[in-house]
Amino acid sequence: MTAIATPTLTGPGGRPLRNHAGIGQTLANTFTMAGRGLLKIRRTPEQLIDVTLQPILFTLMFxxxxxxxxxxxxxxxxxxxxxxxxxxxxxxxxxxxxxQLREDMDKGVFDRFRSLPIARIAPLSGALLADVVRYAIATTLTFAMGFILGLRAGGGAGGVIAAAVLVIVCAWALSWIFAYFGVVARSASSVQGISFLVLFPLTFLSNAFVNPSTMPDWLAWFANVNPVSHLITAVRDLVNNGAVTGDLWLALLGAAVVVAIFAPLTVRAYMRKA
Structure with missing residues (x-):
């Protein structure tokens, strides 16, 4: 039997035209793309080094x-x-x-996605969803190391679970910023360089390791207004006391603001290239 090729309709620039995907198809395609991301991790487990070895080494070292x-x-x-x-x-x-988003775009993976009858946003939303699993792994291992070393959570299991969910939600919100960098940057190395240039001051110049009261006045001021410090304080209150404080609401508000600003920017920039 001779196969009959179905011609692909193209629009301006030679890009294939696709029917508008409904919400159901978009969600299904998103989960499919998320599954693809998890499959990549299974085939190349070294991608999990930052969420497996790093929390163990950092916890022991510090x-x-x-x-x-x-x-x-x-x-x-x-x-x-x-x-x-x-x-x-x-x-x-x-x-x-x-x-990883920038690497996929550089390798032409997204060019192949254009020829598939899937929602245009699915590769982006699927990548963001798949990374939630990575955040959950890092969270689980960090708490596990803490309990092995002798951490006693005064907030009980409920406080630990709430703290884990809070951190994962905030990390997912931040991932929109770096997804935007991935879409607009010229290379994966530039995405990594820009991202760590932003994150390193925020994470180290915070209350993560020491009380800001021991810092010089100008540095203590920055650490106290640092949004990462508010998130860390909220996590400490949940884990150690089971308390829901204003820092938790500030952390959630900050996450909502980040998504409200960078999700539209990222989607718009991505759609122009997809």
Whole structure:
């Protein structure tokens, strides 16, 4: 039997024309693309180094190096350092969203997606959804290391779960910023460079490792207004006391503002190229 090729209708610039995808198809295509992202991780597990080895190494290193000097003992330092390491690790992992997005675009993967009868937004939304799994892995391992070292969560299981969800939600919100960089940047290395230039001051010049009251006045001011500090404080309150404080609402408000600004920017920039 002779196969009959179906011609592809093209529009301006030779790009294939596609029917407008409904919400149902868009969601289905998003989950399919997310599954593709998870399949890539299974085939190349080294992609998980930043969310597997990093939380373990950072927890051991900072705890044993600074626990005695800062808090007097490792046990007393754990309620401070574990939330700090957790937030630093998970939000840093959100950079990978933009890097991998840029790599896929550079390799022509998105050119192949254009010829498929899928929602145009699905490759982008699928990548963002798949990375939630990476955030969950980093969160689980960080808490696991904390409990192994002797962390006792005064907030109970509910506080730990709420803190984990809060960090994952905020990391997902930040991933929109780096997805935007991934769409507009010229290379994956430039995405990584720009992203870490933004994240490093925010994560290290915060209350992640020490109390801002021990810092110079100008640095303490920055650490106190730093949105990462508010997120870390909210996580500490949930894990150690099970308390819902104003810092939690500030963290969620910040995440909502980031999504409200960068989601439309990212989608618009992506659609121009997709």
């Amino acid at each position: 705890t044993f190096l600074f626990g005695g000097a800062i808090a007097g003992s490792i046990q007393d330092y754990l309620p401070t350092i574990i939330p700090g390491i957790l937030v630093q690790t998970v939000i840093t992992a959100s950079v990978v969203t933009g890097v």
